[in-house]
Amino acid sequence: MKRIEYIGSLIGLVIAAIVIWQSFLIPMGSIGKPGPGFMPFWVAVILALLSGFSWIETRTRKLPAVQVQSRVGERQWSNVIWTAASLLAYGFLIEILGFILSTIFLLLFLFRFMGRQKWWVVFTGSFLVTLISHAIFKLALKVQLPAGIFKI
Amino acid sequence: MDLWNSVLLGFSISLEPINLFYCFMGVLMGTLIGVLPGIGPVATISILLPATFKMSPISGIIMLAGIYYGAMYGGSTTSILVNIPGEAASVVTCLDGYQMARKGRAGPALGISAFGSFIAGTFAVVALTLLAPPLAEVALQLGPPEYFSLVILGFTLLAYLAHGSMIKALMMACIGLIMACIGLDFISGFERFTYGIATLEDGIGLVPVAMGVFGIGEVLINLEESIGKREVFKAKISNLLPSLKDWKDSLLPIIRGSVLGFFLGILPGGGAVIASFTSYAVEKRFSKHPQEFGQGAIEGVAGPEAANNAGAGGNFIPLMTLGIPANPVMALMMGALVIHGLQPGPLLLSQNPDVFWGVIVSMYLGNIMLLILNLPLIGIWIRVLRIPYPFLFPLILLFCLIGSYSIGNNKFDVLIMSLFGVIGYLLRKIRFEAAPMLLAMVLGPMLEDALRQSLIMSGGSFTIFLVRPFSLAFIGLAAILTAFPIIKWILGKKTRLAAELPKEDHS
Numbered sequence: 001m002k003r004i005e006y007i008g009s010l011i012g013l014v015i016a017a018i019v020i021w022q023s024f025l026i027p028m029g030s031i032g033k034p035g036p037g038f039m040p041f042w043v044a045v046i047l048a049l050l051s052g053f054s055w056i057e058t059r060t061r062k063l064p065a066v067q068v069q070s071r072v073g074e075r076q077w078s079n080v081i082w083t084a085a086s087l088l089a090y091g092f093l094i095e096i097l098g099f100i101l102s103t104i105f106l107l108l109f110l111f112r113f114m115g116r117q118k119w120w121v122v123f124t125g126s127f128l129v130t131l132i133s134h135a136i137f138k139l140a141l142k143v144q145l146p147a148g149i150f151k152i
Numbered sequence: 153m154d155l156w157n158s159v160l161l162g163f164s165i166s167l168e169p170i171n172l173f174y175c176f177m178g179v180l181m182g183t184l185i186g187v188l189p190g191i192g193p194v195a196t197i198s199i200l201l202p203a204t205f206k207m208s209p210i211s212g213i214i215m216l217a218g219i220y221y222g223a224m225y226g227g228s229t230t231s232i233l234v235n236i237p238g239e240a241a242s243v244v245t246c247l248d249g250y251q252m253a254r255k256g257r258a259g260p261a262l263g264i265s266a267f268g269s270f271i272a273g274t275f276a277v278v279a280l281t282l283l284a285p286p287l288a289e290v291a292l293q294l295g296p297p298e299y300f301s302l303v304i305l306g307f308t309l310l311a312y313l314a315h316g317s318m319i320k321a322l323m324m325a326c327i328g329l330i331m332a333c334i335g336l337d338f339i340s341g342f343e344r345f346t347y348g349i350a351t352l353e354d355g356i357g358l359v360p361v362a363m364g365v366f367g368i369g370e371v372l373i374n375l376e377e378s379i380g381k382r383e384v385f386k387a388k389i390s391n392l393l394p395s396l397k398d399w400k401d402s403l404l405p406i407i408r409g410s411v412l413g414f415f416l417g418i419l420p421g422g423g424a425v426i427a428s429f430t431s432y433a434v435e436k437r438f439s440k441h442p443q444e445f446g447q448g449a450i451e452g453v454a455g456p457e458a459a460n461n462a463g464a465g466g467n468f469i470p471l472m473t474l475g476i477p478a479n480p481v482m483a484l485m486m487g488a489l490v491i492h493g494l495q496p497g498p499l500l501l502s503q504n505p506d507v508f509w510g511v512i513v514s515m516y517l518g519n520i521m522l523l524i525l526n527l528p529l530i531g532i533w534i535r536v537l538r539i540p541y542p543f544l545f546p547l548i549l550l551f552c553l554i555g556s557y558s559i560g561n562n563k564f565d566v567l568i569m570s571l572f573g574v575i576g577y578l579l580r581k582i583r584f585e586a587a588p589m590l591l592a593m594v595l596g597p598m599l600e601d602a603l604r605q606s607l608i609m610s611g612g613s614f615t616i617f618l619v620r621p622f623s624l625a626f627i628g629l630a631a632i633l634t635a636f637p638i639i640k641w642i643l644g645k646k647t648r649l650a651a652e653l654p655k656e657d658h659s
């Protein structure tokens with residue numbers, strides 16, 4: 001529990017250090033005429049101080065006698081990693097394969113491997129959802145969805 | 153224009169068939185996403201924001217507002233029938249609402265929730281109508297130093313009212329401010345933190361970040377757990393109309409919840425969530441039989457449900473009068489107004505009275521629509537609740553992906569959203585709240601502009617923030633709020649608002 005909170009403080013410190021370093025590469029101006037580096041620099045300094053306070057607060061706080069788990073149930077970390085990876089892959093492929101193909105592939109993957117649906121549900125669901133969303137967003141709402149290299 | 157004529161103008165606009173249609177669509181979608189756990193108003197408004205580009209600004213804003221207050225209504229249904237909050241503001245309704253359902257009183261629980269929401273929603277709109285114009289006039293007299301101090305006060309309030317640590321909330325606000333600095337500096341035109349990436353010149357968009365953190369992040373958290381079948385209340389629901397005794401028990405909680413919710417909604421960081429929790433604590437304290445709370449006390453449903461709806465109405469005050477959003481939903485509404493070429497704040501009332509009054513009056517109509525939608529259609533909402541999550545989450549993800557792509561028609565927004573989805577998931581794991589970060593992203597440019605202008609005005613003297621009365625008041629209040637928890641911490645008596653509440657964590 002405490003380890004997680006230390007990680008949060010550490011991330012804050014790292015972000016602050018990077019922003020302070022990078023802010024020196026931007027004109028800082030003066031107090032009477034602040035430049036573009038003024039705000040990020042001072043915000044990063046405040047972030048560094050807060051991260052330090054957070055570290056001290058975590059260190060001095062006593063752990064409660066009974067800790068309440070935020071959620072119950074078996075943890076399935078792989079679901080998170082695969083889903084996040086599939087979204088990133090979708091982002092990279094949508095303009096190459098086009099909306100229809102990339103959406104069908106994404107839904108096939110999500111319904112089958114993350115949702116653990118039966119194959120007939122996977123195929124029916126993926127094709128139907130893709131076609132309906134194409135009809136709603138592209139045809140009805142005129143959202144410009146990419147056609148990709150296959151122009152579909 | 154006097155108030156009466158302004159309201160008449162509002163009615164003439166909101167009663168136009170197209171606006172009535174979008175108001176109905178907004179409250180319908182709001183109820184739907186309120187009923188469905190795993191997708192909240194922030195994600196829905198983010199997804200649908202690009203769809204409003206083709207609409208008139210009034211229709212678009214009316215629809216987005218309808219989604220927000222509609223979600224407050226819908227959220228209670230899930231809390232009462234499934235013991236899972238449809239959205240964060242309905243967490244507290246689970247405590248007594250579900251117990252009422254288990255005792256065969258699901259009907260009165262749903263009924264009082266809908267009526268309480270209607271009364272509170274209407275109260276909030278009336279209060280908004282009366283309070284917004286004078287506040288907007290006061291806001292016109294504020295200059296850069298006052299705006300800087302006001303935003304600082306807003307951040308402090310947001311951190312003070314945060315569910316967890318105040319320090320963590322302020323850290324998130326700082327990260328949001330740093331993110332707001334990415335892109336071209338609006339005064340000098342200097343590129344900051346872009347590293348040659350052209351798409352970063354315009355900065356990081358609010359909508360992909362909101363969709364990622366609130367939409368994708370929530371889905372990832374749900375996927376981490378083995379999600380069993382939800383146990384939806386199966387008995388036939390009858391007697392939706394509360395009895396005379398139910399009304400007698402609920403009337404004062406509804407009135408208290410409405411007033412409390414509205415004023416808490418005005419505060420940055422306040423809004424519907426904190427309003428419902430505070431109302432529950434207040435009702436428990438006022439009750440002659442506090443031991444019944446958590447066992448199915450109707451006051452525990454009526455008060456919080458009224459409060460969260462009134463809070464949703466109160467949220468519009470700082471946005472409409474000061475141009476300062478109180479929570480992430482209002483930040484998105486602000487984004488929507490800006491995208492449509494409107495400037496939220498005191499000038500909105502004088503320059504675009506049609507938008508201002510059209511949106512406010514549409515809320516009267518929306519509340520009536522919601523009452524009609526929520527009571528007779530309860531059977532449909534129960535069916536919606538039975539949609540299995542393994543089938544639902546791919547749809548949520550797909551809508552987020554389409555929404556993010558359609559903002560700028562480029563894959564960069566999709567990648568940003570996916571990345572922030574992972575960040576949103578990690579933030580939940582390390583117990584950091586995302587709301588202060590999102591608000592800081594929106595308020596960052598305003599804060600920086602006000603700070604730099606103030607310092608130029610004063611020749612570099614920070615006393616400018618202390619010599620002007622409004623600014624001094626805002627800074628003073630922020631200082632008191634910051635000092636309060638520090639003193640308590642030093643004294644070793646750190647208590648939290650949540651101490652009044654059951655210790656269950658529904659985050």
